[in-house]
Amino acid sequence: MTDRNAPNASPAGISSGRSQAASAGAHLALGDRYVAALNAQIKGAGGEGKSARTRAKLKRAAFDCLTESDLASLTIGSVTGKAKVAAGTFYLHFDSIRDLVLEVFSEFAAVDIAPAIPEGDEFVDLFSQMKATFIEIVGAFRRRRMFFRSLFQMKRQDAEANAVWLRLTAQWAEILSAIARDHAKQPVPSAFDRFIGHATSAFADEIMTRIYVDEIFGAAFPDDPRNDEHVAELLAFTRHRMLFGSDPDPKLLTANSPLNGFSYPAKRS
Structure with missing residues (x-):
């Protein structure tokens, strides 16, 4: 059963994370804003609970994997390993790698492409x-x-x-x-x-x-x-x-x- 109701699991939640990341005053370039928003969620800057923070860790790990290698090489093991969470934790948040990647792409588009x-x-x-x-x-x-x-x-x-x-x-x-x-x-x-x-x-x-x-x-x-x-x-x-x-x-x-x-x-x- 995936945690579809996890706090800040939507682009709307990511948007608030982006605001928190941007509040430091430094200009965040396109391509870097989504990462900053995920980092803010992982730290619980918006009061995120453990489930939301773990979900953000998985998305950040997927983003990092896709920045280093191609889509075909992305696996549940590579994501959970980079996120440093148990492999079984993945299925508490996503049904498949496709679901994870689709959410990452959708949120990246909202935060790092739409502003252009x-x-x-x-x-x-x-x-x-x-x-x-x-x-x-x-x-x-x-x-x-x-x-x-x-x-x-x-x-x-x-x-x-x-x-x-x-x-x-x-x-x-x-x-x-x-x-x-x-x-x-x-x-x-x-x-x-x-x-x-x-x-x-x-x-x-x-x-x-x-x-x-x-x-x-x-x-x-x-x-x-x-x-x-x-x-x-x-x-x-x-x-x-x-x-x-x-x-x-x-x-x-x-x-x-x-x-x-x-x-x-x-x-x-």
Whole structure:
């Protein structure tokens, strides 16, 4: 019998853990927030009982295993061993490895992927906002490459895992379409209005998967943090073109950007 009513076993509980972890004042980068939230639960920072703390230990152990190795190598023994709990304890919380991984992926998506969805104009220009967001996303992909590889593997194989991802991408696409619509120089067909958000979101997903999971530029490139800004700028530049049909102001590009000389901002009317 699984402990489905364990305190803080849901993304809502993880959200409170994230708040506790963030209260220390330091900025928590995307890709690190879920771990901080689980650590807070393990310590009982929110008054969690023993059952909830053990459940959090199992999820943290699964996350660590998936960060170090692939999905196929994850077993109940590897999880309970890393969590330092008895093997039989696993079945008090989860029916199977799939249930555990699905919960970890769902909560990671809620805590470490959903916050990357644009929320509004925080910068003077949209390009700088998009680039800042992409720097966070790219950094998360770099640090958690193996975990993302497992996530994408599972979403291809499991309908429920894929549904989690599709809900996020649908939100992302809707917001991106709204940004394109709000800043359009002229009306666009309604079909294109919906399509552009999905197209720009899918492009970013695919190119980051190819760079950080499939290693199309070699194994050394995605491991080098010096490439984060370079990749983020290319992604933001491409998204700007796709959404608005124009390039950002060349003054916004970094001094050594390979895009210098190729930016053609929209003419001012």
